Amino acid sequence: MSDERRLEVLRAIVEDYVQTREPVGSRTLVERHRLGVSPATVRNDMAALEEAGFIAQPHTSAGRVPTDKGYRLFVDRLSAIKPLSSPERRAIQHFLEDAVDLDDVVDRSVRLLAQLTQQVAVVQYPSLRRSALRHLELVPVGDRRLLVVIITDTGRVEQRTLDLQEPVPELVVPELRARLNAAVAGRRLVDLPEPLEQMTLAFPEADRPLVRRVIRVVEDTLAEATEERIVMAGAANLARSGTDFPGTIRPVLEALEEQVVLLRLLTEMAEDSAGVAVRIGHENTVEGLTETSIVATGYGGDGEAVARIGSLGPTRMDYAATIAHVRAVARYLSRILAG
């Protein structure tokens, strides 16, 4: 009994089940795939695969269904990545190229991915922490408020208002603005803290508290994981005809509304050698997502990713296609942001 063929059988089971959404039996399996052996032989292999926990049967005397473990093995052995057709590529590129600003790029990307995969797409906004700063602006609003505007090289703009105990000295603001920008230009937010602290010393004693507060706001802004926004599209795809989910899709929708959780999940996911991360079923410990799988990868930035993009669907999804789509969109997205 060759291990080789058993893997082949698992592969066939996964593919058939993904396509038909029904437990697959030994007879239909040999009919559809050129396995070169009889149903009886396949049955033996199936028994072994079940013993090892890769497949299971919903009821006695029913066909087999892959388990999470089975999908995992399948995905790990998945060597060939489906190449996209070249019209498909062109469509992606053109669609994204028409975007007018960062919001538009992200919006288009997430919709596109949802459309391609027919699943739920999730895109994290380019992270502030790993982006480089283009400019820092201070605007007095009234006489006890200061608006801090942070502009990154990915085109993202973030702002915070700062309430002050006492009026801001008119003259300090332009100077602070100039010095801050000098200290900050082109640096990534994660690399900042030290230069800023030194800068404080250049100001007269009296102004230092104010300077410290402004610096504090900038630091807080970058520290706040809350500010990591994500956008989502394709929720409607969860409710597709086939009864994809056991009970309702409610728990899934609930989980998806918790952006914080989703964000953590997305960033936690470890990428494999090919740069794509896959979480299958119960590998997602998040409540409500244990019946779903997530395919994600990073985008933007050379070498180190600036944010992540992913697709979420039922564990029984077309992994090969999803991986291809996620990679493709991530690649074009990176290109657009860099250009």
Add this chain to the structure above:
Amino acid sequence: MSDERRLEVLRAIVEDYVQTREPVGSRTLVERHRLGVSPATVRNDMAALEEAGFIAQPHTSAGRVPTDKGYRLFVDRLSAIKPLSSPERRAIQHFLEDAVDLDDVVDRSVRLLAQLTQQVAVVQYPSLRRSALRHLELVPVGDRRLLVVIITDTGRVEQRTLDLQEPVPELVVPELRARLNAAVAGRRLVDLPEPLEQMTLAFPEADRPLVRRVIRVVEDTLAEATEERIVMAGAANLARSGTDFPGTIRPVLEALEEQVVLLRLLTEMAEDSAGVAVRIGHENTVEGLTETSIVATGYGGDGEAVARIGSLGPTRMDYAATIAHVRAVARYLSRILAG
């Protein structure tokens, strides 16, 4: 046969149906409500109500169900607005008061409303057009770019970059900033165009093209309806236990993803005397939303609303409660924004 009682019967039918989600018959109706008449009498009234198109029966010899027209009459005659309990009020207020900035306020509001109504909540971001300007900031970025930052009194911040053919004269920027702010302070964007045009004349001939371009950007920004963002929460509530929707919730989810359509719908809705707008079932011509009702109202601004907030659910919703909740959240939201 008093018209008075017929209305009472309709009322009872709507209330029972909303609660039980099942067609309601004459017997159970008299048992649950103190109508003071016999089932037979109610049956006569029902026949009349059906004749007039306010109710219908799913199958012969089944109970009655309100039609869209029935709900409409019910809502129009709905005089008493359910007052919220005072713990409920306090909870709303505290929850919203803890918000740290505009994004947070909007986010909290939409979640809160979804939670209260157990439906889908939608909040439109404070509109630029109807907000008053607090401050206008010009920031040179590089020597051929100008960043225009627009800050409104609702706390919203919008920015645009402006590419220039020739370098900006260093000195013009501060002057332009000062003059613009003088011309603009406290005015609503819709009221602007004329004062800005006059202002151009105050600059030396050479600088006028630049001034005109900046003004142009400000005007464009306010003209772009695209910039009207909305946020949504509570999609999971659509998938509640009871089989609320005929087929699936898919068409509804799809419609909700089309923010542009949703936005148009929200702004089109005409408010009644009490300031709340209700669209019932097929009154929503939007595809996918013909089985849902929407309750919406404006918020922010004195007299004239600055943006809208609403709740969407199955036609069979608790209108009285939903209206109360929408009004309450809108009121507190307005208060927060004003303070």
Add this chain to the structure above:
DNA sequence: CCTGGCACTCGGCGCGGCGGAGTGCCAATC
């Protein structure tokens, strides 16, 4: 180690009968 054969299991489906909730109508009553 593979294969064909065989007995067994079990879920899904269609059918028929039943009960209950509800209606519509009619004649009697106030």
Add this chain to the structure above:
DNA sequence: GATTGGCACTCCGCCGCGCCGAGTGCCAGG
């Protein structure tokens, strides 16, 4: 003339039954 009790009728939903087919596990033979 509105209201009411009575009565016959309708129809949906539910339950139990039996069949069929797909699928399995095992065994003996190649």
